[in-house]
Amino acid sequence: MSNFLDSMMRRLSVWYRRSSIQVVISLSFTIVAVIGMILLGSALLLRFSSSTDALLAEDSRRILDQVNLNLDSYLRSMMRVSDTMYYRVIKNADLAEDSIGAGMNLLYETNRDTVVSIAVFSQNGGLVSATPLSNLKRQARPEQQEWFTAAAEKIENLHFSTPHVQNLFEDPDYLYRWVVSLSRQVELTRAGAIESGVLLVDMNFGGIEQICKNVDLGESGYLYLIDGDGEIIYHPRQQLIYASLLRENNRAAAGYEDGIHREKFGGETRQVTVKTVGYTGWKLVGVVPAESLASNHIQLRLFGIFVVLFFIFFLVFVNLGVSERIAVPIKALEQSVKELEAGSETVDIAIGGPYEVQHLGNSIRSMVSTMRQLMDDIIRQEESKRKSELDVLQSQINPHFLYNTLDSIVWMIENNRYDDAIVMVTSLARLFRISLSRGRTLITVGEELEHARHYMTIQKMRFKNKFTSEIRADGEALGCETVKLVVQPIVENAIYHGMEYADGDGEILVWAHIEGEDLYIDVTDNGPGMRQEQVDRLLREDDGPAAPSRGGSGIGLRNVHQRIQLTYGEPYGLEIESEPDEGTTIRIHLPVRRPGGDGEEARK
């Protein structure tokens, strides 16, 4: 079990770590919200439940207090009837001379709604006076009745009986009324002598019932009244109890102190509130079944659960919205960065969502822009550097060439060949002048061909006319722009590799011409030519850096090719065609541009 839990925890942990930010935010917020709402709801529910219980208990207690007040007031009014009868009527009458009937009748008529009968008995149970019925039943034995004996035992005290059927007087309608008897011992004056008697006031049971029956203790709650021994005085279902169809816990309730109790009776738990009615010792008992209390709790719980569920749903929805608002822009940003990583140059960095994510997007966009600019700068710098390097290489004059040429001039002067020396010196001077060209890297084709011509003049004199050369150019081509010193290295290459074994029959032809938008300068020799492998290797960059060719002016073909491409782009450069024993043609491919026009851009 423990292993299984560990395994589950590990899986969950891994899954959580690998989840997207949206899932993490949604899940975390939702879990926190659910736990929070459940805790909050439970706490509130418990608080409400206890408050409701307390309120209900307090409500029961308050209702019982009110009933007690009413009942007390009712009983006191009965006691006042008894007091009035005793102190205002009986005490003031001598039975030998006076009748108490009139006073008694008046008192009865005043209270006939609540009083069934008023009667005075002598101490041996003889009827002294009674109203409204005055014929004592033949078989009636008042002195044997409980209310009589209780009154006789408690002098000066008022005694309230339990409900019983009044059976003292003849009723022509055979009516038997349930009454509560209020009795007291009284002193009767008869012919000046004092004798004991009993005053009886039978209270209408309906009066007590009226006070108790309309009490609202909830749908299934009720109230009953018992005497000190637990005998039922009033119960809403009294007759059912009398008929043994219902049971009540009245005997146990008689032992309860005032207050709220919990009891189990008839298989159900009940909340019982007890209040003792002053003077009589009767007890009001309010009963509320626990089931009724629980039903309030169930309603409350359901209501609470509903509210909690509602807020959980609401929070989950809000969490989803918030997480989406945060996560979606981040995802879009991540996608942009991925595309950027994959090398896409046109990717547009996504910017959206909250301020921080927008700020991050803007920063990345700015960074990418800066990076691109830096990269362009680096490329430009690299190209510039490369061009500079190539220009430097190109501008280097092979010292051997200079030494050999000057040596040839010395030799010519020593042999008095002054004219040849003059020609050679002049050509060398012109060669250097064009090489310098006031620092320009782009010159006209005419100047370039002039440079090549002077070079070939010098070399022809040095190589004792082992080859002939010819330079041809279309008139239009002469004015076009070209990178400086591109023809001379090729011519040099043709002389050193093509004319080495020539014996006066070597030919070098330089031809500048225009085809459409392209300018071509072909350098053709009739030397031994090359195999295709050699041709292919000539311009390949991985065959090492362009280096001065052996015995040449030190400026290689690759240098020329790279300089042209750096200046005009990939489509341009050198193209080589060669056949062994046939010769070689190296074609310089340039765009047609006029000095001061497009050439300015190239210069930049």
Next chain:
Amino acid sequence: MKKRYLLLFAVFLLAFGALFTLLSAAPLQQRPRDYFEISVVTRESDSSIWASIRQGMEQAANDFDVELRLVTLTETNSVSEQRMLLSREAKGGADALILAPADPNALEDAVAEAGIPVVTMQAPVGNAPCISVDNEAMGRELARSMLPRLRTGDRVVLLSIFPGEGAVAGRAAGAKQALAQQGVAVEELWLPGGRGAMGEALSGLLSDPPELVIALEPAALEGAVRVFQGLESAPALCGIGSTSLIVSCLEKKLIEAIAAQNDFAAGYLAIDAAVAAAEGRPLSPAEPIGFSIVRQDTMYLPENQKLLFPFVR
């Protein structure tokens, strides 16, 4: 946020709102119960005899949400009228019937054909549930309570306005059983003509008065006490029933003893059984209703007060 989510949210919100309103307004209010219509067909034309039973029925009607109709006969113990009333009440939409049968045997087919549940009182009819005292035991106990004043050879008349069938037959059998122990002569006097014919028949009885008259039902007891009241030659009288008049006469010792059943409980239990039958609930066999033998000197004992004088609310 996408429109779909917003729409979903709105729908849920509305649903929750509606539920919230319903719960706030009436949380788990119980559905009001249906009212049952139950008709009670007596066997007497005088409904006052049913006063206590009716109180029990009304209490039960209040407890079980029953609309009660008490139908008395125009002619006491009329089988044909009871048949007609059974049919009329069943067609009138009553959910169940309570019947005090005039003649259990004669009404068996009518009860079976009523088409609605029937609960009987006082005497069983067919297989219909019956709420009743143990009639035989009640007759026996009543007669036994009078034995001390009887001697062998005394005459005892069993009196009833109903023919000797059903409840009355049981009571008569019980009484005879007890009286036989004493060796007294038992006569049966059936007065199916009701109270009208009772005066003449009972007056005739006075020409040769028996030692004891036992009235086997309240109407006969009331009729007899009215006739015998104030007559010196009147035989001792006891009987079954606890109407106001009977209790009053018991108190005056015009009646020696009565057998009083718990009418309130009988009425209550009859309605309870009728509701159970109308709902189709299985009925457990009814316990016989309790009864007590009450004399003048015991009538105000607390238990007997509760039995004889129901609370009138």
